[in-house]
Amino acid sequence: MLGIVYFLGLILSAFGLAYLLPIGCSLATGDGLWPQFLLAAGITVAAGAALAAATFRYRRELKARDGFLLVTLGWVLLAASATLPLLLTLPGLSFTRAFFETMSGLTTTGSTVLDGLDALPPSINFWRQSLIWLGGLAVIVVAVGVTPLLGVGGMQLSKPEAPGPVKDEKLAPRITETARSLWLVYALLTLGGILALRVCGMTWFDAICHAFSAVSLGGFSTHDASIGYFHSAAVEFVLIVLMLISALNFARHFAALRRLSLKPYRHDPELKAIAVLLAASVVFIAGLLTWNGVYPTFDTSLRYAAFNVVSMATTTGWVTVGKSGFAGWPVFAPIWMLFLSGITCSTGSAGSGTKMFRTLVLARQAGRELKLLVHPSAMAPVRVGGRPVPERAADAVLAFVFLYFMTVSLLTFAMLLTGMHFGDSFRVVVASINNTAYGLPGHTVWNLHALTPPQTWICTAAMLLGRLEIFSVIVLFTRTFWRK
Numbered sequence: 001m002l003g004i005v006y007f008l009g010l011i012l013s014a015f016g017l018a019y020l021l022p023i024g025c026s027l028a029t030g031d032g033l034w035p036q037f038l039l040a041a042g043i044t045v046a047a048g049a050a051l052a053a054a055t056f057r058y059r060r061e062l063k064a065r066d067g068f069l070l071v072t073l074g075w076v077l078l079a080a081s082a083t084l085p086l087l088l089t090l091p092g093l094s095f096t097r098a099f100f101e102t103m104s105g106l107t108t109t110g111s112t113v114l115d116g117l118d119a120l121p122p123s124i125n126f127w128r129q130s131l132i133w134l135g136g137l138a139v140i141v142v143a144v145g146v147t148p149l150l151g152v153g154g155m156q157l158s159k160p161e162a163p164g165p166v167k168d169e170k171l172a173p174r175i176t177e178t179a180r181s182l183w184l185v186y187a188l189l190t191l192g193g194i195l196a197l198r199v200c201g202m203t204w205f206d207a208i209c210h211a212f213s214a215v216s217l218g219g220f221s222t223h224d225a226s227i228g229y230f231h232s233a234a235v236e237f238v239l240i241v242l243m244l245i246s247a248l249n250f251a252r253h254f255a256a257l258r259r260l261s262l263k264p265y266r267h268d269p270e271l272k273a274i275a276v277l278l279a280a281s282v283v284f285i286a287g288l289l290t291w292n293g294v295y296p297t298f299d300t301s302l303r304y305a306a307f308n309v310v311s312m313a314t315t316t317g318w319v320t321v322g323k324s325g326f327a328g329w330p331v332f333a334p335i336w337m338l339f340l341s342g343i344t345c346s347t348g349s350a351g352s353g354t355k356m357f358r359t360l361v362l363a364r365q366a367g368r369e370l371k372l373l374v375h376p377s378a379m380a381p382v383r384v385g386g387r388p389v390p391e392r393a394a395d396a397v398l399a400f401v402f403l404y405f406m407t408v409s410l411l412t413f414a415m416l417l418t419g420m421h422f423g424d425s426f427r428v429v430v431a432s433i434n435n436t437a438y439g440l441p442g443h444t445v446w447n448l449h450a451l452t453p454p455q456t457w458i459c460t461a462a463m464l465l466g467r468l469e470i471f472s473v474i475v476l477f478t479r480t481f482w483r484k
Contacts, residue, residue, distance in 0.1 A: 003060040004069055009051030011074050012081060016045035021130045022085065026123035029205075033089055033123045040084035047081070065481065068472050075464060079103040085127055090114075096453045100460050105131030107467035108139060108350055110219025110317040110437035113449045113456065117224050122205060125222045129209040136216020136350040137186050139467065140250045141179045185253045190215045193242045200234040214242035217350045219317035219437045224447075227307070228320040236307045236320060247274065247314040249348035269385035270346040270356040281340060282309045285333050292330050305333075313340035315351045317437025338427060341436040352435035352466050354404055360384045361397045403470045408433060411462050418454050432462035 019041035026034035062070065082105070083098035090098075097113045104111050105128055117125065193211030198204060206222055213220045223229035227236060245253070248271060255264040265271055282305050289301035304320060311318045312334075319325065326334040343359045345351025364382045371380050381388040408429055415425035428448070431438030438448070451459065465473050475481050 001069075003055070003058045003062070004066055004073070006052055006055040006059045007062065007070060008073055008077055009048045009053075009055065012048030012077060013045050013052065014048070015078050015081060016041045016048065018130060018134060019044070019085075022123045022127040025126040026121075029122040031121040031123050033085075033121050036088040037085050037123065037127070040081075040088060043084060044081045068475050068481070072464075072468060072473050072476060075103075075106060075468065079106050082106065082127075082131055085124070089121065089124060094453070096456050097449075100448075100456050101128065102131055103460050103463050105129075105218065105220065106135035106138070107435050107463045108132055108136045108216045108218040108315075108352070109432065109435040109463045109467075110213070111432070111448050111459070111463075112220065112437075113447070113451065115224075115447070115449055117222055120222075125209060126205075128220050129212040129218075129222075132216050132218030132220050133190070133212035136218060136246075137183065139216075139350050140182050140186065140348065181254050182250055185250055185257060186215060188257075189242070189245060189253075193238070196238045196242075197235060200238055201232060202230065202235065206230075210239065211242070213318075214239050214316070215246050215350070217243060217246050217314050217316045217345070219311070219315075221318065225322055226320070227311075227318045228322050233303060236303070239318070240307060240310050243310055243314045243316050244278075247345045247349050247351050249346045250350075251348050267385060268346075269360055273356055273360060274344055274346065277340070277344065278310060278313060281313070281336065282306050285309055285336070288330055288333060294328055294330075309337055309340070312337035312436060313344040315341050315345060315353060315434055315436040317431075335427075338430055338434075338436075338438070341434040342430065352433075352469075354401060357384065358397045358400065361389055361394055362401065364389070365394055365398075400469070400471065403474065404433070407462075407465055407470055411458055414458050415455060418452060418458070420455060428459060429462055432459045433466035435463060435466050 019037050023034045023037045023041070026032070026037060079099060079102045082102035083095060086093055086098040086101060087095065100111075100113050103109075110132070112128075114120070190211050193214055194204075194207050197207035197211055202210065209220075209222050210227075212218070221227065221229070227239065248265075249268070252264045252268060252271075256262060282302070286298060286302040286305035289295055289305060290298045295301040295304060307318075307320050308326075310316075321329075342353040343356060345353055345355055347355050347357045361382065361384055364384060368380045368382055371378060382394055383389065408426075411429045411433070412422075412425050415429060416422060420428075428438055448456070448459065
């Protein structure tokens with residue numbers, strides 16, 4: 001355990017460098033908050049160095065199962081550390097709400113408990129966006145470079161013994177090289193997004209902030225009205241493109257960039273399924289909005305449906321419907337979009353939920369069982385993308401989905417104990433565990449400032465569980481993990 005604390009100290013010290021981003025923003029905008037960020041950075045670096053120094057003699061080479069503890073405690077520790085600037089600059093903000101806000105950022109959820117985003121100091125808004133951007137990068141590196149070594153989560157199907165389509169996207173034999181490759185793709189996509197949004201009319205500040213959120217599928221905004229604030233079809237189009245790209249496997253992006261070819265995408269079963277599902281959903285919901293008279297023409301309905309469906313399905317959570325949210329939409333539409341947030345994103349992306357690969361495996365497994373009912377002696381291996389999925393991988397998918405639904409059920413019951421209505425309890429838990437933004441009726445769509453402290457902690461736990469794909473957290477509470 002002390003050996004893990006040593007690495008946590010190193011991670012915390014390194015995290016202190018992240019404060020350079022809001023310090024630079026504060027100096028550039030003149031909001032006067034750079035001393036608070038500098039103080040927070042000093043506390044963070046000092047605390048990390050003290051932890052590392054106190055446990056230096058216990059350092060050792062980490063084992064695979066140490067990764068579970070390191071990743072979970074690391075996410076909690078960084079979220080706790082990141083609250084310092086908020087507590088130092090926002091009077092009256094409790095630690096509970098500050099921790100929710102930073103956990104929402106680092107898990108790329110995008111829900112907020114803060115009101116008046118338009119009036120927040122620029123450096124505070126930029127700190128929130130920086131957390132979501134760094135969290136998205138960490139998620140991708142863990143999903144593609146670390147999780148396969150631990151054997152859990154969305155990329156567990158990419159282990160050497162799994163001949164599934166994800167296996168071909170192994171980037172490098174060393175995690176450091178893999179992280180560097182992913183950082184390159186992530187940075188280039190972010191830079192492209194910033195420039196495109198600036199061309200579309202955003203200020204440099206808004207362009208940087210919203211590109212950070214789009215690439216990480218986070219959904220934080222600098223405005224209470226979210227993307228509806230800009231009233232720009234061009235901005236919406238650019239963000240749709242960024243969200244769709246970020247919802248795909250970043251390992252494939254790197255392979256395509258390295259080869260200067262689109263071939264890595266052609267045989268991607270997740271990409272095909274995502275494209276068909278989103279296209280059908282956008283057209284259907286646009287037709288539904290037109291039929292119900294929500295918007296006067298199909299073209300207008302298509303614009304609103306396209307952005308909001310893609311945003312919710314990719315777990316980003318931005319909206320263009322204003323503070324009233326989806327109150328004027330047929331109830332089918334927001335519930336369907338919440339459902340999509342659980343299955344749409346690819347493995348190896350910044351998105352969350354059960355992921356499209358698991359959905360495809362379950363669908364193939366169901367088809368196989370139906371076939372075996374008619375032909376019990378038939379040889380019917382589960383195939384995804386034309387390749388057989390090992391029984392062990394299929395069993396892991398079933399186990400994950402069981403834990404996913406049990407976690408949603410238990411957290412919903414916990415919400416009910418706090419007095420929240422069932423519909424709101426279920427929706428806010430599903431949104432939190434899928435790491436997509438959601439708000440209570442009567443409030444901004446992704447604002448949860450009406451939550452009580454117990455409800456806030458339940459949502460915070462759901463965000464962490466969803467981001468670390470449940471397995472990585474729940475395994476820490478088993479006897480097997482702690483038995484030598």
